[in-house]
Amino acid sequence: MAEAPKASGSLADRISQPPPSSTTSTATAPSATKGSEEPESNLSFAQVDGATVPLGGSTLHEPQYDVEVKLSDIQKDASSPLYSISSFEELGINPMILKGMYAMNFKKPSKIQERALPLLLGNPPTNMIAQSQSGTGKTAAFVITILSRLDYTQPKAPQALCLAPSRELARQIEGVVRSIGQFVDGLTIQAAVPGAVERGAKVESMVVVGTPGTVLDLMKRRQYDTSQMKVLCLDEADNMLDQQGLGEQCLRVKQMLPSIQQILLFSATFPDGVMRYAAQFSPSANEIRLKRDELTVGGIKQMYMDCPSDEGKYETLAQLYGLMTIGSSIIFVKTKESASRIAARLSNDGHKVVAIHGGFEGAERDEIIESFRQGKAKVLITTNVLARGIDVQSVSMVINYDIPMNPQNDSQPDAETYLHRIGRTGRFGRVGVSISFVFDRKSFQALSDIAKHYGIDLVRLDQNDWDKTEEIVKNVIKSSRAGTNLKA
């Protein structure tokens, strides 16, 4: 809807600005400037204006009458992680890879892509440790790098390896490689997750995406030829290097790659402790880091709901879906049992629900995630398994049915997990909503500790007057769109 501009003052400000690029019109006539100062009050006015534009053949071209949009309006906030001025073409990406990007509706590089890609693609290959908020295009950045480094005359030799902490994430990255590489002739890709490679079968793809344990096994059994390996990439790197088992496996994988040219570490979070280890893992690397208060993406609107009791949470949950437009949603719960219970009730209410937790086996988990990704199911209920990295574009709401607590110490809130959970929505600059449920002193305290940790304000929602709550949510979503759509 073309609503009326709020203040004519801001319009006047824009007028004084020279055109950002003189492609269509070179000059803005002063008389035109005057005309545009009249408040362009509503849509009908816009139509009047449109009608004055002469049709083709006339010497008068529309831009002479219209006011150029100021560049800072086009890209409002230069500190936004999606702010960029360049285009993919300017970054010198191979046209075939570019085609895949266009097919995926990528239009412009995000900030991390714009900053990282020149470093990643430069020669000689240099290591990289890159941190950027969730949903800002990290995966695409390293996938482009990988595809640009491959030697396409050796389609059967593994040349790039990408490691992820879970099979879901590995599968997802595999999907991204396939999409971006869809127009690249001769590209071969393969997943190395439990059950994906038969015993004794050779790994014969240029790009391998897998989990550390499986990849290590394949290498040890000599199913995986490492002689041509060029690039190693760790996604959710902090998580992999931090965990005892995974970190060990990653290191051993790395040791089995003698000729590696480039090691890439990507994550949304890099706690200081992990950072030191990361620098050893990926020596003399270029680094792109964020400050702690830059971690949350402003496009994710964070709210909390005061529930009457633990049991009362369900009624509240069911109402949430009427408050706003929701594509897909993810509900994080603490236990398998409550996951199944909530799933059953939501299904009864007409929702298409899937639940996933540690109790499911590998292939089954792939299937569940796939049906969610395809939109066959629109509500995903899960325990912590999925907090990281999973990118389903249409997720517009994340619910913390239970506040995340530290697995080692149940009285400590788990701030990192909270961040990764809410990062499942608001992907690539879209507006997403996160709602956390609190019902007693402990949950309330845990949530406010998390809020304090990141310096964020949570909006309180009330379950007594749904009309009012609907109004609040509407305003919150609107205001998050307002200018600061991606306050870094």
Added chain:
Amino acid sequence: MGSQASGDNDLPLLLEWSHLGSVYDHDVRFANRNAEDVHKDALAAALAEHERVREAALRAYELNELRQEQERLRQHALEEEERVRIEMERAKEECRLREIENKKKQIPVPAPRAKTPPPPRAPSPPVRAVQAPTPVPAQPAAPSTQKPATKPPAKPPIVAPTQAAPSNLFQSAGPKPAPPTQPAPQETVQSPQATVKSSSHTLPHIERYAEIHQTLKKLRAMIVNEGKRNLAFKKKTGEMRRAIRTSMGQLTGERGSNKQPMSKIVAVLKESFQVASPGVDPSMFMITKPEPSQQDVPNNGEQLPMLFIYLLNQFAKAAVAQFVDEAGVSPRAAEPIGIVVASMFSNPELCWRGHSLIDILMAKMRVVCPVLWGIRGSEMTEQGRARLGWKKDEGGDWVPEQLHNTRMTGLGAGYAAISLRDFSKSRFQNPWPPWHYWQSMASITSTPPSEASPTQYMVLKAMVENYEQRFFNFYGNAALAALRIALVDFPGRALQQGAASSALAVLADKLKRDKGLDLRN
């Protein structure tokens, strides 16, 4: 000789010089003249020559065939274009006639109006001032006219409907006196807009749709006001609205999986007939006013409950929001929404006098995605962006490019999902038949390169992607020609090859790779 032949496609010429070939070029010395070898040589040479001439002829024949086919396609496309043009002109003419009619209707209105406006209301903007008289014809009794006068100037539009509402709330079926007067003031509001001429490239009714959109906003305000007086009513409408929104969010692409949300939406919409609410003239929300049907159809009277129209509007809003938020990122999600939209607006029980009320949704689509209606604009200018439906945020700044792209993608896919529905096996009438799709595509692709915008490329791409097959099913060869224009010619003409036009062109490559359909030849 070879070089001479290669450049030449003309059959007679080929035949002319062919006699100079090797047939007479053999050994003619007496001793060998009748030798078998010579004879064989001559035969072989003759055969080769024969083959060559034959092939040349065949090639020429094939070429001619191709040329004829090409000419036929071109003719076809021309005819099609001409047809669309004539149709559009006809529709525009209709629109003009209707407008004249509307004006005729408005003539009596100004008279009572002169009496009513109390002085304090003068400063309020014209739109509101005109709406104020509504209660006058509705309730000629003195008290009601006095009341708004005593209110502060900003309030009248709010007071007015509330005044009209209670009288209607207690009227049961067939309330003739009050509401029919409502369209009249609405039209007066719009009359200045009548000066807005649609350019030849815009589709018909764009002004009327903008009008309907405004009228719907007023209707919504009325419902809100009613809710302020009547808390039970507010609670009920809130629940109904949220139920519709929830159901729209539950739709998935799985076959047969949408029964529950669909029947829920129908149930809510039908329930609005049971809740007491004033009647309104549905033609206020339609392009053309249908006469009462001669057949036995539901809702054949003069009015429909205001709440029903309100909920249809909420349904339309939910559909558009779902297009924007969900289909924008995963365009396939548009399909089930399109199905439900077509199903609701074709359901006779939710129609008026047997005619669909889909104009309520189209008014919304017209405002959020004007390029579907042939409207053009430059993304580099303020007014251009406004024309293109580029949204502003609360602070009055344009929303970021990424967000705009997503919106347009979702809306383009949504429009295709609504307009490419096959009703051949349905008992109901298609509320928005495929020719609308053709019309929108034609109006976008006929944009001259200097006026084409990335928004158009994006909307067009979203309209085409995943809907190629349906488009073929409806239009056959014409669809092929149209796709060639949309995916090859139109982006090819772009002055600057940006991401948006390239993405459109990549769609042609995808079709070639996935479906073996080569549009570039």
